[in-house]
Structure formats: C-alpha cells, structure tokens
Amino acid sequence: SYVLTQPPSVSVAPGETATITCGGNTIGSKSVHWYQQKPGQAPVLVIYNDNNRPSGIPERFSGSNSGNTATLTISRVEAGDEADYYCQVWDSSSDHVVFGGGTKLTVL
Amino acid sequence: EVQLVESGGGLAQPGGSLRLSCAASGFTFSSYSMSWVRQAPGKGLEWVSGLRGSGGNTYYADSVKGRFTISRDSSKNTLYLQMNSLRAEDTAVYYCTKEGVEKPFDPWGQGTLVTVSS
Numbered sequence: 311s312y313v314l315t316q317p318p319s320v321s322v323a324p325g326e327t328a329t330i331t332c333g334g335n336t337i338g339s340k341s342v343h344w345y346q347q348k349p350g351q352a353p354v355l356v357i358y359n360d361n362n363r364p365s366g367i368p369e370r371f372s373g374s375n376s377g378n379t380a381t382l383t384i385s386r387v388e389a390g391d392e393a394d395y396y397c398q399v400w401d402s403s404s405d406h407v408v409f410g411g412g413t414k415l416t417v418l
Numbered sequence: 419e420v421q422l423v424e425s426g427g428g429l430a431q432p433g434g435s436l437r438l439s440c441a442a443s444g445f446t447f448s449s450y451s452m453s454w455v456r457q458a459p460g461k462g463l464e465w466v467s468g469l470r471g472s473g474g475n476t477y478y479a480d481s482v483k484g485r486f487t488i489s490r491d492s493s494k495n496t497l498y499l500q501m502n503s504l505r506a507e508d509t510a511v512y513y514c515t516k517e518g519v520e521k522p523f524d525p526w527g528q529g530t531l532v533t534v535s536s
Contacts, residue, residue, distance in 0.1 A: 343523070345523070347463075352526040352527065353513070354525075354526070355524040355525070358522040358524070364524060394462075396463050398463075398522070400518075400519070405477050406465065406480075407453070407468065407518055409462060409464065409465060410462075412462040412463070
C-alpha cells in the first residue's frame with residue numbers, strides 16, 4: 311500500500327518560514343492536498359492539487375510537489391499557525407485515500 | 419454555505435453496531451462524492467470510506483471493509499455509515515466530508531465520537 315511520510319514535528323520562530331515535507335514514491339505524479347487541524351477542531355483544507363489555495367486561506371500558505379517529495383511552506387509564520395498539518399493523496403492503484411502521519415507545527 | 423452535521427455517535431459494545439448520519443446542506447448533495455474520515459484519540463487522520471457522486475461506487479479502507487457500509491439518501495440530503503462488528507480500535511471521532519475519491523476533502527463536519535467498549 312502507498313505510504314506518505316511526514317516529520318512528526320517542526321518548530322519555527324514567529325516571522326520565519328516553516329517547511330513541512332511529505333514523502334512518497336513518485337508523489338510528484340499525484341495531486342497532493344494539505345490540511346490544518348487545530349486542537350479540538352475539524353481539519354481545514356489549506357492547499358489542494360499541490361499548490362492551490364482555497365478561498366480564505368492566506369497567501370502565506372503555498373505548496374509544491376516534485377519527484378518523491380511534496381512540500382507545504384508557510385511564510386511569515388504567526389502564532390495562530392500552530393497546528394497539526396496532514397498531507398493526503400488518492401492512490402489510484404488501490405482506490406484508497408492515503409494520509410500522511412501528520413506534522414505538529416510549533417511556533418516558538 | 420456548505421454545512422455538514424454528523425450524529426449517531428455514542429457508546430457501543432464490542433461486536434455491536436451503530437449508524438452514523440451526516441446531514442448536508444448548501445450544495446447539490448447528489449452530485450458530489452462524500453466520505454468518512456476518522457481520528458482515534460491522540461492519533462492522526464484515517465480515511466474510512468468514500469461514495470462517488472456519479473455512479474455511486476463505494477470505497478473502503480482495508481480496516482473496515484466487510485464491516486462498514488456507506489450509503490446516501492439524496493431525498494434527505496443525508497450520508498450514512500453503518501458500522502457492524504465494532505472493535506475497540508474503531509473508537510474515534512468520525513468526520514463527514516464533502517468530496518474525497520480523487521478530490522480534496524472540503525469542508526468537514528464537526529465530528530461525532532464513537533466509543534467501543536464493554
């Protein structure tokens with residue numbers, strides 16, 4: 311089965327840039343979506359189809375996807391960005407949705 | 419505005435059954451794929467099942483295949499998840515989501531807690 315690998319945690323100071331990776335075999339050939347989940351809340355879509363932002367998501371959030379790694383980048387990080395972030399793809403070989411294990415973003 | 423409201427969660431015994439419901443509004447329910455995603459306490463997100471909008475094909479995670487059934491009643495704008503032969507490891511918050519099945523999940527409901535314990 312297809313596996314997505316994320317670092318368990320990332321720490322960044324306010325105003326700096328946070329980079330969260332999502333590794334998977336030839337993930338560059340798939341469409342990657344990213345979700346933000348704050349404690350006690352439902353997940354929210356922040357990036358879809360590799361690098362598109364839904365309405366209402368700040369421009370500080372961006373994504374890229376190539377080769378075996380997809381990346382979520384958060385520029386000018388704010389305290390309110392502290393959350394868990396999950397990547398997700400559709401695996402057409404198994405007709406299954408696959409989530410990464412999640413990355414906890416800590417704003418120092 | 420799209421709204422998804424789950425209900426039906428609660429305490430079930432191992433081997434028992436529960437049916438979750440998700441009332442949808444703000445979009446043409448029958449035209450879209452719908453899905454269930456769960457999150458065990460303190461754990462990450464786990465996809466459970468999806469139902470394609472066109473054609474009605476269904477998809478299941480290996481962990482629930484043969485025990486759970488996803489369905490919809492378009493006359494009531496409601497998505498269901500029938501859960502049978504429940505196990506302790508099915509304990510989780512279950513989220514109803516719009517799309518999935520080759521599309522991103524957006525938006526998500528607030529979730530309903532299912533606890534499987536004797």
